[in-house]
Every structure is written in structure tokens, then in C-alpha cells.
Amino acid sequence: MGVTKRADAQRNIAAILAAATECLSRNPAASTSEIAKEAGVGRVTLYGHFPSRAELVDAVFVHAIEVGEQSLSQVGLTGDPREALARLVESSWHLVDRYAALLVAALDTLPPGRVRELHADPMARVEKLLERGRSEGVFRSDLPVSWLVSVMHNVMHGAAGEIQAGRLSSGEAAGYITATLLAAFTPPGERVT
Amino acid sequence: MGVTKRADAQRNIAAILAAATECLSRNPAASTSEIAKEAGVGRVTLYGHFPSRAELVDAVFVHAIEVGEQSLSQVGLTGDPREALARLVESSWHLVDRYAALLVAALDTLPPGRVRELHADPMARVEKLLERGRSEGVFRSDLPVSWLVSVMHNVMHGAAGEIQAGRLSSGEAAGYITATLLAAFTPPGERVT
Known part of the structure; x- marks a missing residue:
């Protein structure tokens, strides 16, 4: 993975974790679709980093x-x-x-x-x-x-x-x-x- | 429902509850299939009494x-x-x-x-x-x-x-x-x- 790709991946992971913290704090049953939307990434990207x-x-x-x-x-x-x-x-x-x-x-x-x-x-x-x-x-x-x-x-x-x-x-x-x-x-x- | 059918239903419910108590006590994640098998009833019968x-x-x-x-x-x-x-x-x-x-x-x-x-x-x-x-x-x-x-x-x-x-x-x-x-x-x- 090149430097840019790695930086993108780290940014996505940080955005997903922040969005998940936010969504799950509002609703402990929040779905991965909601979290991906809040993070501004696609579900495929989310599942690429967090398989479940x-x-x-x-x-x-x-x-x-x-x-x-x-x-x-x-x-x-x-x-x-x-x-x-x-x-x-x-x-x-x-x-x-x-x-x-x-x-x-x-x-x-x-x-x-x-x-x-x-x-x-x-x-x-x-x-x-x-x-x-x-x-x-x-x-x-x-x-x-x-x-x-x-x-x-x-x-x-x-x-x-x-x-x-x-x-x-x-x-x-x-x-x-x-x-x-x-x-x-x-x-x-x-x-x- | 006739008297016999009602008695059958009550017997099935009692058997399902006893089997569920037994199965869930062994394994809290026990499935309804395991419970139906232990109770000696079909899954359709189990779901007829307990829809989920x-x-x-x-x-x-x-x-x-x-x-x-x-x-x-x-x-x-x-x-x-x-x-x-x-x-x-x-x-x-x-x-x-x-x-x-x-x-x-x-x-x-x-x-x-x-x-x-x-x-x-x-x-x-x-x-x-x-x-x-x-x-x-x-x-x-x-x-x-x-x-x-x-x-x-x-x-x-x-x-x-x-x-x-x-x-x-x-x-x-x-x-x-x-x-x-x-x-x-x-x-x-x-x-x-």
C-alpha cells in the first residue's frame, strides 16, 4: 500500500471510529449502514476495515x-x-x-x-x-x-x-x-x- | 379446539418449556432447533406456541x-x-x-x-x-x-x-x-x- 493509500485508510478508520462512537452513543443498536453514512464512507470501505x-x-x-x-x-x-x-x-x-x-x-x-x-x-x-x-x-x-x-x-x-x-x-x-x-x-x- | 387438541397443546408447551430450560441452562445460546429436538416436537409446533x-x-x-x-x-x-x-x-x-x-x-x-x-x-x-x-x-x-x-x-x-x-x-x-x-x-x- 502506498503512502497516500495508507493515509487515506487511516483517515477512513478514524472517521469510522468517530462516527460509530457518535451513532452508538445516540442509539446502542445503530447499524453499520448508519455509521458508514455518518462517517461519509461506503459500506464496502467500512467492512474493509471492520469485517463485522x-x-x-x-x-x-x-x-x-x-x-x-x-x-x-x-x-x-x-x-x-x-x-x-x-x-x-x-x-x-x-x-x-x-x-x-x-x-x-x-x-x-x-x-x-x-x-x-x-x-x-x-x-x-x-x-x-x-x-x-x-x-x-x-x-x-x-x-x-x-x-x-x-x-x-x-x-x-x-x-x-x-x-x-x-x-x-x-x-x-x-x-x-x-x-x-x-x-x-x-x-x-x-x-x- | 377440542379437549384432546387442547390437552396436546398444553403437553407440548410444558415439554417445550422444560426442554428450553434444560438446553439454555447447558448453553445460553441454544437454538430453537435444539430445543424442539430435546422436547420431541417439530419446529413448526414450537413456533406455533412461541413465534420467536x-x-x-x-x-x-x-x-x-x-x-x-x-x-x-x-x-x-x-x-x-x-x-x-x-x-x-x-x-x-x-x-x-x-x-x-x-x-x-x-x-x-x-x-x-x-x-x-x-x-x-x-x-x-x-x-x-x-x-x-x-x-x-x-x-x-x-x-x-x-x-x-x-x-x-x-x-x-x-x-x-x-x-x-x-x-x-x-x-x-x-x-x-x-x-x-x-x-x-x-x-x-x-x-x-
Whole structure:
């Protein structure tokens, strides 16, 4: 492939990913035809880069996670582990809220376990903070850290479902999630803050 | 329809539901052809009763919830609300665990919100117990009860996902869920038991 062709291909891929993010955020069931139209490319071009809708959804979700990682890597995680957890929940929640429709598309389209697999980096960050909080005695050590990480993942993603069902507002969610997790992670015998 | 034809139809429906429960529990992606074969009926007969795979999955899930309600309605919910919650989690978990593959099939197949909608009865039972615990001061009142119910729902269904991913054993789950929820529901300022 020549330089120009390669540049064209990269431009098309970027346009398709941007259009797919846009379309799937409006409607998690958006079709590849809609996405190709929004990107200003033909369906043959789209399928040339993403042979199936699932591969496109996967690429869009991978990209969203990368964008999220750029923002999460800037959250300060030193100091009181409880306050660090509150900051991490706040930033993570903004991402989950922003990408809620993409999350629905990914859960509907990708194989079981894939969404969780793509969360490996954000979950490793949570795990590290929980480990530190456990060693300092402010988070519980009677349950495995992998379980505590999954509780955070499920409570946070569950909140996105509550918003879509109209039972929770986006502004309330971060506070509810933080209050719930700080209590859930409190060592038995200690007071909930 | 004569008496015999009606009896035949009822027998076929029962056979299809039993076969679908069996097949979907083995493989959440089981096809209607496999289910018809297992039920010993033709595909035309199956489609005569359940015009789409989604309608069949819905009927199977409705039936599983009914079976579950028979068992949950026998859980004693009087006395200490925390102990009552532990009993309810234990019984609910057996059902979630037993029907985990059906849950995956339902989440993959039914429209968003339908699985939660079908949990209205079990969730109303949880809500009632949480309300009583709040009025007795043993469960937190600073977050809406609808949020606490969703936390229980998401932590419990999340545990089913952890088991499928091989990160949790079925025997550990009820204890982990109970310990997590009792802490999460503890009023701020009080000690986690």
C-alpha cells in the first residue's frame, strides 16, 4: 500500500471510529449502514476495515477505554485511601456515564466477559488502591480483593442501568456509589464513615 | 379446539418449556432447533406456541422466576432485619446460581430492562425488608431504598458473572454477598457487623 493509500485508510478508520462512537452513543443498536453514512464512507470501505459490526463495536469500546485511561491516570491516588477511592469513583463515574450507551452496545454485541476483559487497566488501578487501603487497615481484608473490585465494577455499571431506567439521576450517582462502596469496603467491627 | 387438541397443546408447551430450560441452562445460546429436538416436537409446533426465540426465552425466564418465588416466599423475614437479609440472600443466591445460564440467555435476548422488570416480585420483597430495617435503624436511610435494592440486585448478579469467569466458587458466593451487603447497608457512623 502506498503512502497516500495508507493515509487515506487511516483517515477512513478514524472517521469510522468517530462516527460509530457518535451513532452508538445516540442509539446502542445503530447499524453499520448508519455509521458508514455518518462517517461519509461506503459500506464496502467500512467492512474493509471492520469485517463485522461486532469488530467495529469492539474497536469503539477499546478506544473509549483508552480515552478513559488518559483521564483516570491523572487522578491522585495518594493520601487517605478512602478519599482516593472517592476521587477515583468520581472520575470513573463521569466515564461510565458518558459512555453508558456504548457500554450497552458492547454488552449486547461482544462475547461474555469481553467488556470486563477490556476493563483490565482501570480494574488494576482499583485493585492497587484497595490493596494499599487493606494494608493500612481502612478497607476490609476478610474478602478477596478480586471480589471487592468486582463489587465496584458491578455497582458502578448497575448505576448506569438505573439512570437508563429513570430511577436515578446522573448528578446523584457518584455520591451514591461512593457512599455505598466506602461502607461495603469497611472492615467488620469498624464504623462506616 | 377440542379437549384432546387442547390437552396436546398444553403437553407440548410444558415439554417445550422444560426442554428450553434444560438446553439454555447447558448453553445460553441454544437454538430453537435444539430445543424442539430435546422436547420431541417439530419446529413448526414450537413456533406455533412461541413465534420467536425471544418469546420462548421470555416464557422460560418467567417460569424460573415463578419457581423462585415459591421458594423465596417461604423465607422467614421477621426478627433481626440483618439476619433476615442473610437468609434472603442465601435463598436468592441458590436461585441465581441455579439459573445463571438462563440469566445470561435472558440478558442476551430480551430487551433492556426486561430482566429487571421480571424481578419485580423478588425486589419488592427485598424493598419491604429494607424499609423495616431502616425504620428500626439497622439499615441506612441516607440513600434511597430503590438504590439499595439495585445494589443487591447488581452485586448478586455480578457474583454469577464472577463464577462464570472462574474467579469465584459457588460455595463462597452467598457469604461474600451477605458480608458485602450488610456492610453496604450499615448506617453511617455505625459499626459493620
